[in-house]
Amino acid sequence: MGRQIALQCALYGLTVLLYDVDLKVLGGARKQIENYLEQFNHLEQFAKADPSATLERIQLTIDPKEAAQCDLISESVPEDPVLKRNVFKQFGRLCPQHTVFTTNSSSLVPSMFADSSGRADRLAALHFHQPIWISNVVDVMPHAGTSPQVLDAVEGFARRIGQIPIRLQKESYGYVFNAMxxxxxxxxxxxxxxxxxxxxxxxxxxxxxxxxxxxxxxxxxxxxxxxxxxxxxxxxxxxxxxxxxxxxxxxxxxxxxxxxxxxxxxxxxxxxxxxxxxxxxxxxxxxx
Ligand SMILES: NC(=O)c1ccc[n+]([C@@H]2O[C@H](COP(=O)([O-])OP(=O)(O)OC[C@H]3O[C@@H](n4cnc5c(N)ncnc54)[C@H](O)[C@@H]3O)[C@@H](O)[C@H]2O)c1
Known part of the structure; x- marks a missing residue:
């Protein structure tokens, strides 16, 4: 999912730092992103974008300090609450104060990780569906402590990258589509x-x-x-x-x-x- 989200952002003109702990995985990610650019070039957002400029906007890194230099984190590590907490803790220490944190978790809820980031008010769920450029609906879900301004910013970000945001008023397992x-x-x-x-x-x-x-x-x-x-x-x-x-x-x-x-x-x-x-x-x- 991380690579699909990275490509979606790059297609809409944003610069992306795609971070993973495994260098081999990043090599595979690059190849798959190149394949996506070919496979989906019949779609409007692909046809409009220049493939090599799009690729250039995606920087691959295994260095967390480099990855942390961003305005928004979209977390897509495996569905393990302990691992997710560790990742948010790590980036909570490294990211600038203004960085907004989002989780793409399918079945967990943001209150499980919020405090580990050290900035619970700046963390919400932004949950994508795949393939992201076809199933372009995204859940935007707060936990009880998410600031309304941050939720607005997350919703704005979703629109900025061509997604249809479905805003939830409060935390609920499975969001909307996945619950069904x-x-x-x-x-x-x-x-x-x-x-x-x-x-x-x-x-x-x-x-x-x-x-x-x-x-x-x-x-x-x-x-x-x-x-x-x-x-x-x-x-x-x-x-x-x-x-x-x-x-x-x-x-x-x-x-x-x-x-x-x-x-x-x-x-x-x-x-x-x-x-x-x-x-x-x-x-x-x-x-x-
Ligand atoms: N697969 C889907 O259709 C789908 C859809 C929506 C949301 N999600 C959610 O996205 C998340 C990832 O799912 P996936 O299917 O892409 O999993 P995946 O196993 O394909 O990818 C997870 C990636 O995280 C990397 N990783 C592991 N530990 C890490 C760490 N400490 N720091 C950084 N990277 C690390 C792995 O190397 C791997 O590349 C899950 O929370 C899942 O619920 C998945």
Missing amino acids: LNALNREAITLVANGITSVENVDRAWMGIMKMPIGPFGILDGVGLETVWHITSYWAGQLGDVQLEKNAQFLKTYLDAGKLGLKSGEGFYRYPDPAYQQPNFLTQPEDD
């Missing part, structure tokens, strides 16, 4: 983890009835199964929910087999031509 999507995903995974039906049949039902181009398992592959597992196992532990624990174990079998979804070339489906995109997917009798 998580319920759907939970039931989809439960159906398969409990041996009721197959991945393909769940997607067939959703796609065939709702006339959608993708079903829950296709969506999960796009999100990345590591991220989905992190979220599922975290909430299984928090809520003591036996079915969620079973679902987390089911997801773990995919991770153990190296199937991480779209980004590894295989998850519930094989890429680049997943079965659900084949013309006969809905009518095919048994494929599992």
Whole structure:
């Protein structure tokens, strides 16, 4: 997600410092951003932008001191509250006073990290959906201590980079879209983890009835199964929910087999031509 956010900002003329702890990951990020520039050049914001100038606006760094010299932080580290707290603590010490902090967390809430930044009033959630340039709706959510001026600034930033902000009045798990999507995903995974039906049949039902181009398992592959597992196992532990624990174990079998979804070339489906995109997917009798 970090690389998509970086590219979106650069496409809209902003200078970006893309920070990661792993130099190899940054090399991969650069390649993927170049691929995005080609893959999506039919879209208006890509067509308007000069690809090499856009790339030049994205500086890659593994130096936190360099990364901290920014007006706004968009945090997209893995969905682990301890890790997120550490990252906000680190940048709370390094960033200039005016820097606004945002988290892109999908399933946690900003009050979990706010105090670790040392500037709770300047921290809010700014939660993107992917692919960011197509699903261009972003949740803007305060915690109880976020200053209204900071929330206005975050909303303004979202508009500045071509996103449609959905402002929440108070903290709520899953924001708006994910609150609905998580319920759907939970039931989809439960159906398969409990041996009721197959991945393909769940997607067939959703796609065939709702006339959608993708079903829950296709969506999960796009999100990345590591991220989905992190979220599922975290909430299984928090809520003591036996079915969620079973679902987390089911997801773990995919991770153990190296199937991480779209980004590894295989998850519930094989890429680049997943079965659900084949013309006969809905009518095919048994494929599992
Ligand atoms: N995948 C999605 O569709 C999606 C959508 C919206 C929000 N999110 C949220 O975005 C966040 C990241 O998800 P992702 O799917 O991009 O995960 P990812 O695992 O693909 O990327 C996380 C990156 O963080 C880096 N990282 C790890 N520790 C770090 C540290 N201490 N400092 C800096 N970088 C560090 C990793 O090297 C990795 O490149 C999560 O909070 C997730 O909930 C994901």
